[in-house]
Structures are given as C-alpha cells and as structure tokens.
Amino acid sequence: MSQTQDSQFRIERDSMGEMQIPGNVYYGIQTLRAVENFPISGIKPLPTYVDACIYIKKATAIVNGELGCIAEDTSKAIIQAADEVLTGKLRDQFVVDVYQAGAGTSHHMNVNEVLANRALELLGDEKGNYKRVNPNDDVNYGQSTNDVIPTAIRIGGLLALMQTLHPALDNAVEAMNVKAVEFENVIKSGRTHLQDAVPVRLGDSFRAWAQILSEHQNRIYTASSDLMVLGLGGSAAGTGLNTHPKYRARVVEILSQLIDCPLQPASHLMAAMQSMAPFVNVSGALRNLAQDLAKISHDLRLMDSGPKTGFKEIQLPPVQPGSSIMPGKYNPVMAEMTSMVCFQVMGYDNAITFAAQAGQLELNVMMPLIAYDLIHSIEILGNTIGALTEKCIKGITANTERCLEYAEGSLALVTALNTHIGYLNAAAVASESLQTGKSLRQIVLEKELMTEAQLAEVLNLEQMSAIVPLI
Incomplete structure (x- = not known):
C-alpha cells in the first residue's frame, strides 16, 4: 500500500x-x-x-x-x-x-x-x-464465502423475523380480535360466489382473520426452525479445512448469544452448504401468508366499496385524498398496498425456488439472490402488516344499518326454512320472492307453509348468525 x-x-x-x-x-x-x-x-x-x-x-x-x-x-x-x-x-x-x-x-x-x-x-x-x-x-x-453466506442468510432471516414480521403479526392478530369483540353484534349478509348467503356476524369475520394470521405465524415459526441449524465451520467445501477443531461448536455458541436465538451446528456441513431447502421452506410459508393476506385485503376493499354504489358495510379510515380529479374521493390505499406487497412476495418465492435448484455439486452460486429476496420478503411483509394494522384495521368502523339491511333483504334467509318446509318448497319461495318483490315471510304465510310464530323463531337473525358451538 x-x-x-x-x-x-x-x-x-x-x-x-x-x-x-x-x-x-x-x-x-x-x-x-x-x-x-x-x-x-x-x-x-x-x-x-x-x-x-x-x-x-x-x-x-x-x-x-x-x-x-x-x-x-x-x-x-x-x-x-x-x-x-x-x-x-x-x-x-x-x-x-x-x-x-x-x-x-x-x-x-x-x-x-x-x-x-x-x-x-x-x-x-x-x-x-x-x-x-x-x-x-x-x-x-477459518471461513469461506461458501459457509459464511448461507449462514448469513439464516441469521438475516431470523433477525428479520424476530424484529419485524413476528411483532407485526402479534399486533395484527390482537387488533383483529379487538374488532371481533367490537363488532360482535353487527349482523351482515354472508356472501359465497359473491352472491347472497346466510347471515353472519361482522365480528366473526374479524375473528376468522385473526385465526388465519395466527395459524400462518405458527407455520412460519415451524419453518424457521431450519434457519437455526448452521453450517458455519464448513469452510470451502464442507470439510472444515483450515479451521480449528474447537471453532465450529464455539462460534455457533457465540452467535447464539449475540442474536439471542438457540442456534446449533449442522450435523453434516456439506449438506448445510449445498441445500437451499431451509430458505425455500421459509419462503413457502411466507408465500402462504401472502396469499391469505391478499385475500383479506381484497375482502376489506369489497366491504368498503362505495360509498353509494358498493357494499359500504364498513368504513376504512381515509388516510389520503384518493383522486387527482375527483374531489372528496378516498380510496382503500392501505389494503391496495398490501395486495401489491403480497404479489411481490409470491414472485420472490418463485425466484428463490428457481435459484435453490440451480446449485451445482458442492455449492449454490445463486445465494445472493436468495439472500435479498428472502430477507426482503420477511421485512416488507412485516412492514406491510404493521402499517395495515395501525392505519387501517384499528380504525375500521361498521355501517351497522347497511349491514342489517343487506342481511334482512337477502334471499339466502330461505336456507333456514329448508328443515321446516323442504328444499324444493324453499327454492320456490325464493324464486317467487325474486320475481314479485314480496318478502319471504309474506309468501310463506300466503302458502300456509308455516305459522307466523314459527317464522318469527326460524327467521331470527341473531340466532341464524350465531356460530354453532363445538360439543
């Protein structure tokens, strides 16, 4: 020099x-x-x-x-x-x-x-x-790129999970459960195939989403256990060439202390160096979370659609003006952003899978792409869930009257009549109601299929929308 x-x-x-x-x-x-x-x-x-x-x-x-x-x-x-x-x-x-x-x-x-x-x-x-x-x-x-970089991907993934994604999921699940309690008595029309279905409770929709996210978090925890097994000490080809005999175990012990995570040495250093399976496994769990999170974000957008020509069963918090030309317009931007991030994570998963199978013999040379895409997936999902929770979920309000109006006007209420008047009679009642505009109640009474007292009991929305307990 x-x-x-x-x-x-x-x-x-x-x-x-x-x-x-x-x-x-x-x-x-x-x-x-x-x-x-x-x-x-x-x-x-x-x-x-x-x-x-x-x-x-x-x-x-x-x-x-x-x-x-x-x-x-x-x-x-x-x-x-x-x-x-x-x-x-x-x-x-x-x-x-x-x-x-x-x-x-x-x-x-x-x-x-x-x-x-x-x-x-x-x-x-x-x-x-x-x-x-x-x-x-x-x-x-005592190191090589060949054992340091796969270890760095593992450590980076664990850090991102611990610092970003898991805390965000914890908060999102808690916020969903809070909304579940808040909306416990809000009855709305269920929808299947985007068509009217039997009534449900808005609170149960949020409780279902909380359960979905919680289950995904458990899957990610399970998948990420693979990241805690380190091939550090394998050196250039997994043989441990140029390393001290005590180095391998001790360096994993020190790393465990530094990042406060229970790491362990791989039982076979060559395998830990060659296989990218742990990263594909975690990426798959992230993709799985992303597809359900995208579905939730789409549901939120549908339920907030309107305000005059859509469902408008809920109001997402307006966080910014929605149009450069239409005054007073507010868009579900947090849910829209969420979908875009989820699509990106799904794309990263494909790239990681292709890169993982592209290794040859003792090394996978595509690790830089895997490192970026995996850690970035974890962090943008965590940041997205955090932003969605704080700027959207926590501020959602229910349009209780609109929800009830849809529930009471749904032809799917006829489902509750099946066990009393039979499926074919119920179908005929629904068809006549749709053609004539008469209520289900009016037609059933005119046809003398049930008494008024029976109808009052069967078409009780509170009872119909309650989830049947598991015995």
Missing part, C-alpha cells in the same frame, strides 16, 4: 494487480472491482443482511482470538469495528449490487475489507496496509 501525495487515493494490490482506491473509503480493491463489474440494479445489501454478516464476523473474531488463531490485538480491533457497524457506523461502505458474483463473494469481501480497514485505524495504522490486519487472513480466518 502507498498513498499519493495529496492522500486522496491509495493503491491496493490483489492477485489480479493493483488499483487506485479513494482514500476516504473503508472498502478495498476487491469491493471496487465488484462495483465496476456489477452496475446492475443500484440496489445495495439490506441493512439486516449486513447485520447478519457483521454478527458472524464478530463471532469468528472472538473465537479465533480465544483459540489463538489470530493475534489478540487484531481480534479485539475487528470486534470493535464490528460493534461500530452494528451501532450504525460505516453503513455507506457496503456498496456491492445485490446482483453480483455467484455465491456472494463480492459482498463477503466488502464486509471483510471494511472491518479490516476500520480495525487498522483503531490500531493506529493506515487503511489498506493489510500486513497487520488482512481481510482474508485475519477477518476471514
């Missing part, structure tokens, strides 16, 4: 030659090569993914220092540099496009170089003088 006279640049060398690096940056020559090679999307690594990589580097520096694999002062400097990044510093130094060299080597070296150069500064040395702290020999001691 040598500095130019004005110190605006430094010269760094790698196995391919040398390059001029801006003097103020903390990344090095391998990162700069990647930036020049991959000007693809302008999308930089997700902060959670960076966190995951930094946690791994901190854990490995701790363990390699304990085991005497790297110098004690080097270990401490790398740990301090990692802590600085985890508190928000140097975030602009992770610059490699998400579409990059296979397996994630470019991003991995970006992380190694940033930590090495910051560690050098902490030791009173110059950035780029890798004799004292080397990105490959020290920060990356």
Whole structure:
C-alpha cells in the first residue's frame, strides 16, 4: 500500500494487480472491482443482511482470538469495528449490487475489507496496509464465502423475523380480535360466489382473520426452525479445512448469544452448504401468508366499496385524498398496498425456488439472490402488516344499518326454512320472492307453509348468525 501525495487515493494490490482506491473509503480493491463489474440494479445489501454478516464476523473474531488463531490485538480491533457497524457506523461502505458474483463473494469481501480497514485505524495504522490486519487472513480466518453466506442468510432471516414480521403479526392478530369483540353484534349478509348467503356476524369475520394470521405465524415459526441449524465451520467445501477443531461448536455458541436465538451446528456441513431447502421452506410459508393476506385485503376493499354504489358495510379510515380529479374521493390505499406487497412476495418465492435448484455439486452460486429476496420478503411483509394494522384495521368502523339491511333483504334467509318446509318448497319461495318483490315471510304465510310464530323463531337473525358451538 502507498498513498499519493495529496492522500486522496491509495493503491491496493490483489492477485489480479493493483488499483487506485479513494482514500476516504473503508472498502478495498476487491469491493471496487465488484462495483465496476456489477452496475446492475443500484440496489445495495439490506441493512439486516449486513447485520447478519457483521454478527458472524464478530463471532469468528472472538473465537479465533480465544483459540489463538489470530493475534489478540487484531481480534479485539475487528470486534470493535464490528460493534461500530452494528451501532450504525460505516453503513455507506457496503456498496456491492445485490446482483453480483455467484455465491456472494463480492459482498463477503466488502464486509471483510471494511472491518479490516476500520480495525487498522483503531490500531493506529493506515487503511489498506493489510500486513497487520488482512481481510482474508485475519477477518476471514477459518471461513469461506461458501459457509459464511448461507449462514448469513439464516441469521438475516431470523433477525428479520424476530424484529419485524413476528411483532407485526402479534399486533395484527390482537387488533383483529379487538374488532371481533367490537363488532360482535353487527349482523351482515354472508356472501359465497359473491352472491347472497346466510347471515353472519361482522365480528366473526374479524375473528376468522385473526385465526388465519395466527395459524400462518405458527407455520412460519415451524419453518424457521431450519434457519437455526448452521453450517458455519464448513469452510470451502464442507470439510472444515483450515479451521480449528474447537471453532465450529464455539462460534455457533457465540452467535447464539449475540442474536439471542438457540442456534446449533449442522450435523453434516456439506449438506448445510449445498441445500437451499431451509430458505425455500421459509419462503413457502411466507408465500402462504401472502396469499391469505391478499385475500383479506381484497375482502376489506369489497366491504368498503362505495360509498353509494358498493357494499359500504364498513368504513376504512381515509388516510389520503384518493383522486387527482375527483374531489372528496378516498380510496382503500392501505389494503391496495398490501395486495401489491403480497404479489411481490409470491414472485420472490418463485425466484428463490428457481435459484435453490440451480446449485451445482458442492455449492449454490445463486445465494445472493436468495439472500435479498428472502430477507426482503420477511421485512416488507412485516412492514406491510404493521402499517395495515395501525392505519387501517384499528380504525375500521361498521355501517351497522347497511349491514342489517343487506342481511334482512337477502334471499339466502330461505336456507333456514329448508328443515321446516323442504328444499324444493324453499327454492320456490325464493324464486317467487325474486320475481314479485314480496318478502319471504309474506309468501310463506300466503302458502300456509308455516305459522307466523314459527317464522318469527326460524327467521331470527341473531340466532341464524350465531356460530354453532363445538360439543
């Protein structure tokens, strides 16, 4: 390494030659090569993914220092540099496009170089003088892109789930249940095939949605247990080459402490390196949540449709003007946004599946795409559910009169007559009501199929809309 006279640049060398690096940056020559090679999307690594990589580097520096694999002062400097990044510093130094060299080597070296150069500064040395702290020999001691990146995807996924999606789902389920109680006595027309069906209670609709989301959360918990099994220590091909015998178990123990999650070493390091099945499994659970969440958002839009020409059984909170030309128009924008995010997650799931099967022999080189799409899916779903809960679900009100009007006018009430007058008689009554405009009650009485007292009991909306208890 040598500095130019004005110190605006430094010269760094790698196995391919040398390059001029801006003097103020903390990344090095391998990162700069990647930036020049991959000007693809302008999308930089997700902060959670960076966190995951930094946690791994901190854990490995701790363990390699304990085991005497790297110098004690080097270990401490790398740990301090990692802590600085985890508190928000140097975030602009992770610059490699998400579409990059296979397996994630470019991003991995970006992380190694940033930590090495910051560690050098902490030791009173110059950035780029890798004799004292080397990105490959020290920060990356006993590691390979091939075991670090699959571990980073696991850690990043777990962090995103713990910090974003699970708290959002907890809040959404609670908000739905609150609305279920609030709307317990609001009777509305049920609809199947978008046609009139027997009456239901609006509160039960919200209670059903709460149950659906809760069940999805349990599926995601189950799927994410796969992420807690780490292949870190497998090194280049899963054999553990160049690692200390005690490194593998100890580094997983330290990582468990750092992210407060019960991690464990994989029983077979080659399998953990080659198979992307854990990520496909989690992605599938996210896709499954997304399809039901999209359905819920569509239901909310239908129930709020109008105000004059739609259902308008509920009012979603207006959060912004809905039209650039029609004054006073408010759209169900939170539900619309939710659908779009759900479609994106479903698309990511397809991409993850294709990438997962595209590995060859000892490595899957499509991991950068899996890393971005999986963690991004978790975070945008979590953020979406959080926003939908706060800006939509919690503020929903019921149009009780409109709901009751639809319920009382529904021909599907005739269903309750089946066991009293028979299916064919009930169908004839419904048909005559539709043709003549007469009420079901009036026709049944005219035909002397039931008494008025019997009808009053059978066509009781409160009773009809109550869910039959499980005995």
